Every structure is written in structure tokens, then in C-alpha cells.
Amino acid sequence: MNISDAAKKSELPVKTIRYYADIGLVKETGRTANGYRTYDETAVKRLIFVRRSREFGFSISQTEELLALYSDEKRSSAEVKAIAQKRLLEIETKQKELEILRKELSNLVQSCHGDDRPNCPIMDYLG
Amino acid sequence: MNISDAAKKSELPVKTIRYYADIGLVKETGRTANGYRTYDETAVKRLIFVRRSREFGFSISQTEELLALYSDEKRSSAEVKAIAQKRLLEIETKQKELEILRKELSNLVQSCHGDDRPNCPIMDYLG
DNA sequence: TATAAAGCTTCTAGTAACTGGAGGGTCAAT
DNA sequence: ATTGACCCTCCAGTTACTAGAAGCTTTATA
Numbered sequence: 001m002n003i004s005d006a007a008k009k010s011e012l013p014v015k016t017i018r019y020y021a022d023i024g025l026v027k028e029t030g031r032t033a034n035g036y037r038t039y040d041e042t043a044v045k046r047l048i049f050v051r052r053s054r055e056f057g058f059s060i061s062q063t064e065e066l067l068a069l070y071s072d073e074k075r076s077s078a079e080v081k082a083i084a085q086k087r088l089l090e091i092e093t094k095q096k097e098l099e100i101l102r103k104e105l106s107n108l109v110q111s112c113h114g115d116d117r118p119n120c121p122i123m124d125y126l127g
Numbered sequence: 128m129n130i131s132d133a134a135k136k137s138e139l140p141v142k143t144i145r146y147y148a149d150i151g152l153v154k155e156t157g158r159t160a161n162g163y164r165t166y167d168e169t170a171v172k173r174l175i176f177v178r179r180s181r182e183f184g185f186s187i188s189q190t191e192e193l194l195a196l197y198s199d200e201k202r203s204s205a206e207v208k209a210i211a212q213k214r215l216l217e218i219e220t221k222q223k224e225l226e227i228l229r230k231e232l233s234n235l236v237q238s239c240h241g242d243d244r245p246n247c248p249i250m251d252y253l254g
Numbered sequence: 255t256a257t258a259a260a261g262c263t264t265c266t267a268g269t270a271a272c273t274g275g276a277g278g279g280t281c282a283a284t
Numbered sequence: 285a286t287t288g289a290c291c292c293t294c295c296a297g298t299t300a301c302t303a304g305a306a307g308c309t310t311t312a313t314a
Contacts, residue, residue: 002291004289004291016272023271034279035291035292036292037292049253049254070250074245076243076244081240081247082241084236091225095229105183112204116204118199120202120208122207122208141262143300145264159262161308162262162309186299258311261309262307263309264305264306267303269301272297279291282288282289
């Protein structure tokens with residue numbers, strides 16, 4: 001199938017699929033005589049895998065590792081788990097950061113009158 | 128004072144201060160005869176303001192707006208509050224996204240044995 | 255006074271992961 | 285024959301810096 005069919009099946013933009021081919025993440029299966037990329041079902045599966053991995057926020061580099069394990073029959077689930085745990089930690093770290101910010105900003109927003117006068121605790125805090 | 132003194136006082140890297148000058152966010156107060164940037168206390172205050180704003184995750188563009196209001200005596204606190212509320216919403220939206228991801232990934236990680244065998248629910252989910 | 259270290263300048267390029275657009279070839283249908 | 289929908293490559297832009305090169309000036313030391 002050509003790239004737009006692969007795009008439909010994988011639910012990825014054509015541009016993104018070309019980009020993944022460029023960086024070597026998921027290469028096209030082949031090319032037609034006129035230079036059009038072709039993809040088979042296996043390649044589409046890899047594209048779907050990449051989309052899901054990216055949706056979880058795994059970086060391209062992490063996705064590359066996962067993809068390698070995906071097609072490695074001799075993989076250990078421990079390797080997969082380690083990568084996932086790393087990502088989980090990233091998420092939790094980010095959540096903590098955001099929660100600190102949210103609390104502080106929420107307090108400031110609540111204490112700001114939000115009227116026509118210039119006086120404002122948000123500005124006091126920043127300045 | 129020169130740029131490295133401004134950097135110390137504002138707790139920003141020299142490179143970042145130059146960058147802010149380049150994009151017109153916080154311009155240097157002047158230049159010495161040999162072309163060195165100079166900063167006065169007012170400029171340093173603006174740099175500190177920018178640092179705090181960025182620490183809250185306000186974008187450069189939002190920071191620009193806040194900075195304009197900072198030196199606007201006729202500002203209304205409503206304008207400031209609106210920008211802060213927008214940022215607060217961004218934070219909350221991100222938090223919700225992360226929480227969904229965290230739950231899902233956490234479940235997968237917990238259900239993965241993490242041993243020498245290849246079988247792995249994380250891979251099952253992605254593939 | 256010579257010199258070396260530190261500090262300043264500008265300019266370019268790289269980071270992450272795409273996305274948009276230009277310019278141009280190809281293919282299917284009317 | 286032509287229109288519209290594909291496909292291709294290459295370049296630039298996005299965010300907010302950061303690193304490094306090449307080359308001044310200033311300051312401190314021997």
C-alpha cells in the first residue's frame with residue numbers, strides 16, 4: 001500500500017510517517033518504480049506501535065528501544081518494564097512540579113480581585 | 128553594571144540575558160564605548176520578573192504581556208488575572224492528561240512480571 | 255611590561271518532534 | 285486533454301534557549 005493508506009491504517013499524518021522513515025524509526029517496506037514509498041502490514045503495525053508509544057509520551061529514543069524489543073523474540077520483560085518505569089517516573093516528577101505550580105498560582109489568582117484597579121498580588125509576587 | 132553582574136543579580140545565565148535582549152523582551156540599558164551591554168537596577172528587576180514568570184511556565188509571549196502590565200500604572204488587575212487564569216487552566220489540563228497516562232502506565236507496569244521471559248502486557252498493549 | 259585568564263561581542267548551529275509550504279513529477283477519472 | 289489527487293524532496297519554522305567558534309578588551313599576575 002502507499003503512504004496515504006498506511007497513514008489511514010496507522011492514524012498518523014503522512015508527513016509524520018515520512019519523518020519516521022527519514023530518521024530510520026520505521027522505514028518504508030520498499031519503493032515503487034516511480035519512487036513512491038510502499039508499506040506492508042508489518043510496517044503498519046510498527047507505525048501503530050510507535051503512535052501508541054508516543055501517546056504515552058515515550059520519546060523517540062525510548063520508542064526506538066521499545067520497538068527493538070517488540071521485534072525481539074529473546075527479549076526479557078524486565079527490559080520493557082525498566083523503560084516503562086522510567087517513563088512513569090518522568091510523569092510523576094512532572095506531576096509533582098505542576099502541582100506545586102498549580103497551588104501557588106491558584107492561590108495568587110484567588111487573591112487577585114480582578115477589577116479595574118492596578119493593585120494585584122500576582123504582580124506583587126512576580127515583581 | 129555589565130551583563131555578568133546582571134546575571135548574578137537576576138539569577139539568569141548570561142546567554143539567556145543576551146537572548147532576551149535579542150528578542151526584545153528585556154533590552155540592555157545601554158552600551159559602553161567598546162560595545163559591552165550595561166544594565167541598571169530597573170533592567171535587573173525586569174529580568175527577575177521574567178525569571179519568575181518563566182518559572183511559573185508562562186510562555187515568552189505571556190511573559191511579554193505580563194511585563195507590559197508590570198510597568199503600566201493604568202493596568203487593571205483583571206488583565207493580569209486573565210493571563211494567570213489561562214496559565215492555570217493550561218496547568219490543570221496538563222495535569223489531567225498526565226494523570227490519565229500515569230494510571231494506565233502504572234497498571235501496565237504493575238502487571239508486568241519484569242523477569243527473563245519475553246511475555247509482557249506492556250508490549251501487548253502497544254503492539 | 256608581557257602575557258595569560260577572564261569577560262565581552264557576534265554569528266551559526268543544535269536541541270525535540272514534527273509541520274507547512276514550495277516546486278515539481280505521477281496517476282486516475284472525466 | 286486536463287483536472288484533481290496523489291507522490292516526491294528540500295527548506296524553513298516552531299519553543300526557548302544552549303554550545304561553540306572566532307575575535308575583541310580588560311584585568312590580574314609574574
